[in-house]
Amino acid sequence: MAEYKIHHSTYDLDSLLPEQKARVKIDQMLKDSGWTVVPRDDFTPDAVNAQAVEENLMKGNLEADYILYLDGKAIAVLEAKREENKLGLEVAEQAQNYGNILPDWVQAWKTPLPFIFLCNGDLLLFKDMREAKPSYKVIKKMFTPKEIVNLAGDDIKSQFAKLPALPPVGPKGLRECQFEAITNLEISFKQGLKKALIVLATGAGKTFTACTAAYRLLNYMGAKRVLFLVDRNNLGKQAEGEFGTYKLTETGNAFSDEYIVHRLRSVEKIGNASVVISTIQRLFAALTGQEVDEPDDDEEMEHDEDTPGKQVQLTGNVLLPSDFFDVIIIDECHRSIYGDWQQVLTYFNNAKIIGLTATPTPEAMAFFNKNRIVNYTLEKSIADGVNVPPRVYRIKTEISEAGGTLNEGEKVTKVSNLTGKGQNQKQKYDKDYTKTELDRSVVVPSQIETVVRAYKDAIYESLYPEREKNWYMIPKTLFFAKKESHAQDILKAIEKVFKDEFPDKKLPEHFAQLITCKSGNSNQLISDFRNNKDFRIAITVTLVATGTDVRPLEVLVFMRDINSEVLYTQMKGRGCRTIDDDKLRNVTTNANSKDFYYLIDAVGVTEHEKSMPTPNGGEGRKKVLSLKDLLEHLAHGEVSNENLNLLAGYLSNVNKKAEPEDLIELNELIKTTAIKQICLDIYAAIDPDNKAFPEYKDINDPNTERKALISALINNVKARKKLLEVNAGFIKIAVEETDKLISAGFSKEQSKQYIDSFEKYLEENKDEVEALRILYNQKKVAITYSMLKDLEKKLLAYNNQFKSEFLWTCYQTLNGESGKVKPLNKETELGVLTNLIPLVRYGYKIDNELVSLKRRFGSYFNLYCGQAWRKFKPEQVEIVQQIAEYIVQNGCITNIELNKAKHDLFVKAIPIFGADKLNNEMQTISKYLFYGKAA
Numbered sequence: 001m002a003e004y005k006i007h008h009s010t011y012d013l014d015s016l017l018p019e020q021k022a023r024v025k026i027d028q029m030l031k032d033s034g035w036t037v038v039p040r041d042d043f044t045p046d047a048v049n050a051q052a053v054e055e056n057l058m059k060g061n062l063e064a065d066y067i068l069y070l071d072g073k074a075i076a077v078l079e080a081k082r083e084e085n086k087l088g089l090e091v092a093e094q095a096q097n098y099g100n101i102l103p104d105w106v107q108a109w110k111t112p113l114p115f116i117f118l119c120n121g122d123l124l125l126f127k128d129m130r131e132a133k134p135s136y137k138v139i140k141k142m143f144t145p146k147e148i149v150n151l152a153g154d155d156i157k158s159q160f161a162k163l164p165a166l167p168p169v170g171p172k173g174l175r176e177c178q179f180e181a182i183t184n185l186e187i188s189f190k191q192g193l194k195k196a197l198i199v200l201a202t203g204a205g206k207t208f209t210a211c212t213a214a215y216r217l218l219n220y221m222g223a224k225r226v227l228f229l230v231d232r233n234n235l236g237k238q239a240e241g242e243f244g245t246y247k248l249t250e251t252g253n254a255f256s257d258e259y260i261v262h263r264l265r266s267v268e269k270i271g272n273a274s275v276v277i278s279t280i281q282r283l284f285a286a287l288t289g290q291e292v293d294e295p296d297d298d299e300e301m302e303h304d305e306d307t308p309g310k311q312v313q314l315t316g317n318v319l320l321p322s323d324f325f326d327v328i329i330i331d332e333c334h335r336s337i338y339g340d341w342q343q344v345l346t347y348f349n350n351a352k353i354i355g356l357t358a359t360p361t362p363e364a365m366a367f368f369n370k371n372r373i374v375n376y377t378l379e380k381s382i383a384d385g386v387n388v389p390p391r392v393y394r395i396k397t398e399i400s401e402a403g404g405t406l407n408e409g410e411k412v413t414k415v416s417n418l419t420g421k422g423q424n425q426k427q428k429y430d431k432d433y434t435k436t437e438l439d440r441s442v443v444v445p446s447q448i449e450t451v452v453r454a455y456k457d458a459i460y461e462s463l464y465p466e467r468e469k470n471w472y473m474i475p476k477t478l479f480f481a482k483k484e485s486h487a488q489d490i491l492k493a494i495e496k497v498f499k500d501e502f503p504d505k506k507l508p509e510h511f512a513q514l515i516t517c518k519s520g521n522s523n524q525l526i527s528d529f530r531n532n533k534d535f536r537i538a539i540t541v542t543l544v545a546t547g548t549d550v551r552p553l554e555v556l557v558f559m560r561d562i563n564s565e566v567l568y569t570q571m572k573g574r575g576c577r578t579i580d581d582d583k584l585r586n587v588t589t590n591a592n593s594k595d596f597y598y599l600i601d602a603v604g605v606t607e608h609e610k611s612m613p614t615p616n617g618g619e620g621r622k623k624v625l626s627l628k629d630l631l632e633h634l635a636h637g638e639v640s641n642e643n644l645n646l647l648a649g650y651l652s653n654v655n656k657k658a659e660p661e662d663l664i665e666l667n668e669l670i671k672t673t674a675i676k677q678i679c680l681d682i683y684a685a686i687d688p689d690n691k692a693f694p695e696y697k698d699i700n701d702p703n704t705e706r707k708a709l710i711s712a713l714i715n716n717v718k719a720r721k722k723l724l725e726v727n728a729g730f731i732k733i734a735v736e737e738t739d740k741l742i743s744a745g746f747s748k749e750q751s752k753q754y755i756d757s758f759e760k761y762l763e764e765n766k767d768e769v770e771a772l773r774i775l776y777n778q779k780k781v782a783i784t785y786s787m788l789k790d791l792e793k794k795l796l797a798y799n800n801q802f803k804s805e806f807l808w809t810c811y812q813t814l815n816g817e818s819g820k821v822k823p824l825n826k827e828t829e830l831g832v833l834t835n836l837i838p839l840v841r842y843g844y845k846i847d848n849e850l851v852s853l854k855r856r857f858g859s860y861f862n863l864y865c866g867q868a869w870r871k872f873k874p875e876q877v878e879i880v881q882q883i884a885e886y887i888v889q890n891g892c893i894t895n896i897e898l899n900k901a902k903h904d905l906f907v908k909a910i911p912i913f914g915a916d917k918l919n920n921e922m923q924t925i926s927k928y929l930f931y932g933k934a935a
Contacts, residue, residue: 018082022121026066026080029119033142034164035068045072045107046187049165050145052078059101067102068115070145070161071190074108075152076115087118087125092136099129110155115148130155144250146220160190162220167212167248174248175386177201177376178209184373185213189221189352197333197355197368201381202573206356207239210329211246211255213354218259218274219250223326227348228277231332234523236263236277238549239331243275267319276325280341287318287344314347322349329354333368334361334566342367358573359566362612378569378576387576389801390556390599392606392747393463395454399447399739400602403434406442411736415485418728427732428661435603439486439559442732447739448493448559451602454744455557456497462745463555463598465826466805468590471501472508472536475554475588475598476529478574479539482560485731487514487539490559494537512537515544526550533587542567544574551579552587557600565610572599596801606747627727631720639706640696641686647710648682651675654727662726669719672712681709751810754799755843758807761798762843769794775840780933782892782926788833791840804835811842811850821850829854833890837930853888853929864928872912879908884925892926895919 027037035052038044043053056067066078079095081087099113118125118136125136126143128151143151146162166182167173174182181198188196200206210228217223230236240263246255255261255275262273267286270276278286325348333355345353355368358378365372381387398404406412406427415422433442455477460469479494481487494512499505515525515538522543529538530550538544556575562568575597584591599606625633625643627650633643655663655676667674685693685706694705713719766776771787795802805824812821821842824830829852842850853860861884865872872880882905887893895918899906913921927934 018084019080022080022082022119025121026078026119029124029142030066030078031165034144034146035142036165037066043069046190047072047183049163049183049186056106057103058098059103062098062101064098067098067106067113068117068148070109070149070156071158071163072107074102074106074113075110075148075156076117077113078117078119081118081120083120083122085120087120087123091118092116092125092127096127096129109152114152114155117142159221160186163216164220174212175205176384177204177374177381177386178212181209181374181376182212182216185354186216188371188373193369193371194351195353195355195368195371197357197360197364197372199357199360199372199375199377201376201378201387202358202570203387203577204358204376204381206331206358207242208246210239210331210354210356211243212248214243214275214327214329215246215249215255215258217327217352225273225325226275226327226329227283227325227351228275229280229283229328229330230277231279231335233279234526234548235331236279237523239277243277280344284314284341284344287314287320287347289317289319314343318347322347324348325351327352327354329356331356333357334359334364359569361566378573382576385800386578388578388594388596390572390575391596391801391806392750393458393598393600393745394606394747395451395600395602395744396742397447397450397454397602397739398742399438399444399737400435400451401604401742403432403438404442404444404734404737406431406433406732406734406737410734413733413735415731415733416725416728417730418725422733436561439482439489440731441729442734443486443489444734444737444739445489445493446737448489449497450739450741451557451559452490452493452497454741455555455600455602458600458744461826462809466592466830470590471498472511473533473588473590474536475591476535476550476552477537477555477557478544478550478553479537479557480560480571481539481541483541484516484518486559487516487541490539494539508534510534512539514538515540517541517543529553531587533589548574549577550574551577552584552594553577553597554588554591554594555598555600557602558605559602561603561605563611565612568605568610575599595803601747606749628724631714631724634710635714637699637703637707639703639710644682644686644706644709648679650727651679651682651723654723655679657729658726659730662730666719666722666726669722670712670716675713675723678710678713685709746809746813748813751813754801754807754810755814757799758795758802758810759843761795761802762840765794766844771836772840775837775846776844778846780927780931782923783834783837783930785833785891785893785897788836788891791836792833795836804832804839805830807839808835808850811839815850820848822852822855824852825855832888834888834930856932857885857888857929860929860932863932864925876912879905879912880925883909883922884929887922887926888929892923895922898922 030037030052035050036047037052037054040053040055040057043051051069052066053069054066055063058064064077065080067074068076068078077095077098079091079098081091085091095116095118099116100111102108102111102113112129114129116127116129116136124139124142126139127134127136145164149156149162163186166179169176169179173179177200181200185196185198198206198209200209214226214228217226228239230239240261243261244254244256247253249255249258251258259274260272261275261277262270264270264276264278264282264286267289284290328345328348328351330345330353334357353368355364357364360372378387382389408427408430410427411424412427413422413424438444438447459474460467464475479487479490481490491512491514495507498511499507502508510528510532511534513519513525513529513535515522515529519525525538526544526548529535529544530552544550553575556572558571562571579594581593584594601607625646630643630646630650634647654666658666663675670678684690687693694703696703696706707714713723762772762776766772769791771783771791774781774783774787792804808821808824812823815821816823824835829835832852832854834853838847838850838852841847861881864884865877865880882902883898886898886902886905893901895906895909895915898909898918909918924934
């Protein structure tokens with residue numbers, strides 16, 4: 001029996017009156033053609049999509065069945081009749097009259113209304129009143145807003161009038177947050193604002209939202225070209241793919257079948273492209289006629305090599321006109337790079353600019369004039385089931401928590417950061433190092449191995465105890481390293497720790513791999529990590545930290561601390577994306593579903609506040625020369641006060657931080673003086689009070705006294721090279737240092753948050769949920785399977801993480817050390833429905849221990865069997881025990897349920913208890929198993 005909605009109420013078609021049946025069909029016809037059907041009281045003037053207003057009030061207190069509005073102004077009348085009505089002259093005159101009596105206070109594109117429609121749910125007629133001899137014509141389908149605007153010609157002048165209703169919210173349409181974003185975006189443009197910021201959580205579909213916006217701008221709002229700016233090359237390829245699969249179009253064809261989508265390589269190749277995808281660096285190069293490389297590897301996210309220190313300038317012959325792009329969409333617009341590249345954006349001065357980000361910075365907010373049109377946070381997305389939440393697992397070692405000491409005489413390998421060359425030596429003196437220096441200036445292989453081993457040991461013991469132990473199918477895991485060399489050290493530790501689980505004591509070829517700038521084709525590696533079964537662990541620095549979509553990823557291991565709230569949220573976003581169960585099992589065959597991801601914290605990243613960047617607008621920032629570039633400038637005679645002062649700063653820093661042995665070697669190379677003295681001489685010479693020191697005017701002047709200040713260094717090539725090496729620093733690899741695991745377990749802070757929320761639910765629902773009411777009031781009543789399933793369903797509806805095993809783990813994390821929480825046996829006690837009973841009793845503080853019913857089964861069953869009036873034969877005890885085991889697993893059942901679930905047991909139980917007493921006996925068994933006694 002088909003159901004239909006009328007005024008947001010649901011009816012079955014057979015129960016409707018004839019005119020209501022016609023209205024159902026007409027409503028659907030309008031919706032199929034892009035009209036939003038709204039009651040009169042719900043009309044919104046700022047809605048830029050087409051509206052069909054029901055029972056629109058007319059002059060004389062009459063009501064028109066539908067008045068059609070485009071961009072808030074009336075354009076047509078639609079008169080609806082029942083199917084039996086043949087839409088004769090009387091109906092035609094009535095509709096035409098409505099076109100003449102629109103109230104004076106209603107905006108209209110033309111009065112009388114130029115277009116009249118008649119419909120009985122089957123036949124649809126149309127008349128254009130502007131014709132010399134207007135007459136009704138049969139049309140097969142309702143005109144779309146775009147078709148009516150084209151028909152109206154000069155009578156409608158609005159860039160918004162062609163906009164149809166947005167695709168609906170639902171599995172085949174938009175998410176609610178996407179619907180809100182596009183609606184508010186179009187309203188913002190209608191209000192004359194040229195910039196808009198869309199904040200959508202990672203995984204909420206920012207690119208899909210951008211495709212929707214771009215399609216509507218191109219197809220309905222007159223835009224000719226859209227520039228889609230991405231942060232990195234691999235994200236450009238990802239965006240190009242999404243435009244290729246987007247099908248919420250009028251025809252149902254892919255976006256790229258309707259419009260040409262071009263990833264920028266040169267201005268000449270843009271051709272007739274409607275969407276141009278590019279990084280801002282590539283766009284600048286193309287605009288200025290520079291060569292554009294298409295490297296396989298992406299730059300790291302800091303963009304150190306590519307980002308200039310001051311704003312770029314578009315000067316001379318720019319190869320595209322300033323009105324070339326009508327719309328610019330900036331993906332990952334939280335990044336500060338566009339501050340320096342801002343002139344590339346503002347050059348296209350008439351373009352509307354849309355920002356997309358999951359993590360808005362103050363700088364981004366300022367750039368978009370604080371016009372944030374939607375703010376869909378990660379927390380909201382988790383609550384909506386769009387993303388999954390993290391479970392925090394903390395690993396602490398002695399060295400990672402407190403640092404350590406390189407002892408005099410200890411063997412170390414000293415590696416130059418500048419050259420990569422290393423030499424074995426003995427430590428010449430005791431040197432303390434802090435945990436922040438770990439993996440930056442001091443590497444302790446044992447520490448890295450300890451963390452990796454703790455993670456490996458936890459995989460099937462603590463994290464996924466329910467999964468088959470298959471080392472070829474460990475959950476896909478991403479390690480975050482501090483830098484390239486640290487990533488390589490982590491890879492070595494993984495190879496050493498995991499190899500024993502595989503034949504020949506060797507990892508499978510693609511099991512663990514680096515995804516960094518130096519590891520080859522990063523786009524292919526990311527694709528392999530996403531899709532291939534044999535690629536289980538990836539190690540990155542920041543290349544996979546933002547924007548990259550790897551949905552099967554289930555574990556993030558933080559081996560670097562993060563202070564930036566923006567970067568931290570982006571990095572967590574790699575793990576939170578949802579994936580269908582079957583797609584997850586395609587790459588992780590022993591998995592069931594992804595309801596959460598694990599955040600393995602090996603550095604305390606979850607235990608401190610993060611900072612937000614402060615806006616500086618990017619204006620006036622000047623690039624600070626690197627020491628290498630500075631020495632080259634000085635060698636060519638650019639000895640300005642600014643450069644001398646910068647050199648003194650570098651020398652001062654080296655003198656302060658370099659190890660004595662390196663400082664001695666450097667000073668010996670300079671011979672005539674020491675770097676400390678050069679530094680002091682510079683500061684004395686350029687002191688504003690030193691009037692005797694000659695000014696720097698021109699690079700071609702002799703500048704003899706200035707050059708003499710630094711001659712001992714600048715004229716000594718060996719000293720300059722050593723200075724660069726010392727300034728870059730060294731890594732000391734402490735081969736003999738050993739580390740110890742302090743603890744590895746779930747986060748107490750997060751566990752407390754979950755338990756507080758769980759116990760709040762128990763308190764608030766102790767009278768509403770039957771199982772809770774029984775347990776709270778401590779009634780010795782048998783709790784049934786249906787009661788427990790109802791409680792389980794309601795707990796998960798309240799918080800989808802409230803599975804009994806996870807809540808048990810949270811209690812164990814908080815109270816396990818006291819011995820009051822007995823861990824669940826992963827072989828026999830996981831997935832047991834009745835675990836909810838001791839959880840609730842412990843949550844209500846009725847029991848002071850948390851122990852599974854299955855663990856107490858033996859003693860409680862013996863209590864039941866030991867009653868004087870029960871004389872079971874051995875073969876009967878076996879049957880009764882099987883019934884009891886079923887009950888302790890699933891809850892109390894009736895004889896009908898026992899017959900359905902365990903027919904053989906039901907048949908065997910009848911002779912023991914009798915058919916009329918079996919139900920009561922199972923109630924008694926349940927009470928003993930649940931409470932240790934019958935009453």
